Amino acid sequence: MIATAWRRVARRAGPLGRLGAWLGVVSLLPALAAWQFDQLRHPRSGHLLALAEQAGLLRAPVPGELAQATATTWLTVTDARCITLLADTGAVLAIAAMLLALGAERRDEDSLGVGVGVMSASMTWLVISPAAGVVVMGAAGAAILARCRRRA
DSSP states (O other): OOHHHHHHHHHHHHHHHHHHHHHHHHHHHHHHHHHHHHHHHTTTOOHHHHHHHTTTSOOOOOTTSSOOOOOOTTTOHHHHHHHHHHHHHHHHHHHHHHHHHHHHHHHHHHHHHHHHHHHHHHHHHHHOOHHHHHHHHHHHHHHHHHHHHHHH
16 A cells, blocks of 8 residues: 555656655654654663664673773764764754655645655654644645645
């Protein structure tokens, strides 16, 4: 069912509508991952750091070595910063999807790609912040409605 709908978007929408729909759907992935990791993690658990260590991306200190004190910088990797980075990535992709959808509407492309781009980007904002998601959905809907009324 989803594959059929996606083929319909790919066939009927213009290039901006297709790209906006694709970015909108992709923006959901990091936002949902950030939400899920935020629900799973316990403060001071280092859950994401343990996953990165298992994947071989980080190295844990050897138990027999002398402990070192190092200064924290903005490059220090923590669970909170990873979750924030994922949420910010989803937000930026959602904004790009909405701008592309509005550009597709301005170029009078098929509304199917515009609708998918706006709705999936709005869902991303709903995951990140429910209040912001409602505001973004209303603003994008109002902009598209105003554009359609001007055209008619």
